[in-house]
Amino acid sequence: MTLKLTGLNVHPVKSTAIRPVESAEVLLRGLADDRSWIVVDPDGVMVSARQVHDLFAIVADTPATDPSVSGALRLTAPGMPTLSLDQPSGPLVPVRLFSQDLYGIATDASVGEWLSTTLGRPGLRLLWCDDPSRRRLNPAYSSPGDHTAYADGYPVTLASEASLRQLNDWILEGALERGEEPPEPLPVQRFRPSLVIDGEEPFVEDHWSYVDIAGVRFRMAMPTGRCVVTTLDIGSLRTGKEPIRTLARHRRSGSDTLFAVNLIPEGTGTIRVGDELSVG
Numbered sequence: 001m002t003l004k005l006t007g008l009n010v011h012p013v014k015s016t017a018i019r020p021v022e023s024a025e026v027l028l029r030g031l032a033d034d035r036s037w038i039v040v041d042p043d044g045v046m047v048s049a050r051q052v053h054d055l056f057a058i059v060a061d062t063p064a065t066d067p068s069v070s071g072a073l074r075l076t077a078p079g080m081p082t083l084s085l086d087q088p089s090g091p092l093v094p095v096r097l098f099s100q101d102l103y104g105i106a107t108d109a110s111v112g113e114w115l116s117t118t119l120g121r122p123g124l125r126l127l128w129c130d131d132p133s134r135r136r137l138n139p140a141y142s143s144p145g146d147h148t149a150y151a152d153g154y155p156v157t158l159a160s161e162a163s164l165r166q167l168n169d170w171i172l173e174g175a176l177e178r179g180e181e182p183p184e185p186l187p188v189q190r191f192r193p194s195l196v197i198d199g200e201e202p203f204v205e206d207h208w209s210y211v212d213i214a215g216v217r218f219r220m221a222m223p224t225g226r227c228v229v230t231t232l233d234i235g236s237l238r239t240g241k242e243p244i245r246t247l248a249r250h251r252r253s254g255s256d257t258l259f260a261v262n263l264i265p266e267g268t269g270t271i272r273v274g275d276e277l278s279v280g
Helices: 053-057 109-119 161-177 244-250
Strands: 004-010 023-027 037-040 059-061 073-076 083-085 092-097 100-106 125-128 156-160 195-198 210-213 216-225 256-265 269-272 277-279
Touching: 004 023, 004 269, 037 092, 053 109, 083 109, 109 125, 156 161, 156 216, 161 195, 161 244, 161 256, 216 269, 244 256
Parallel strands: 156 195
Antiparallel strands: 004 195, 023 269, 037 125, 059 073, 073 083, 092 100, 100 125, 156 256, 210 216, 210 277, 216 256
């Protein structure tokens, strides 16, 4: 079957709403504007939807996700005024992203107040990654010079609709075994992928070494370990046991549960939904 790109997603502010696009510019750091901004607490530690589910309700757009955006970033949220931002300037401030010590430039204090009011947490700040090349990747799965902004670990995540169909079948089988009500299939958005593809057997992506889309080559880094954010329903913002429960049964590798794969761009260019893929 022909492999095709069926979805493209950009996430301008880490852990905020997914922004689907029809085309995206690929840079060495990942998709343009993807996870270039991050919310931090008063200590400079990342705040994500793991701790604050309501982050998913904030819509962050840039000119890459909405051409009507005239500045660097636009933030909207239910019951809040729209906030338009330019790229900030000023000194670098530290950011703690899991075990990594990174840097960014803080936006105006009024932006932090907007976030604190929206999310009900005092002292929040929004930082912009002015230079993604400072961020190095895990040397065990990358090459010197590979870099990204505030993504969890790697510039691009690719998910397969064929693999998702298999996962949903496993979830249904498990529910029936336990005598539970058959659940609704999980959408691919649960996994917040940059790229969505279809047209192959389930989980064959685990074994690829590269993906080429419209002349842009991506090198395979490693399968993606999934966390509790995938158990958060994007609509209701309620958590459940799936898909981690089923991935732990069928897709466990050591302490990790795996779904999707991490990619590293080896070139630049524009890719579009509907583009065909070549893999090897």
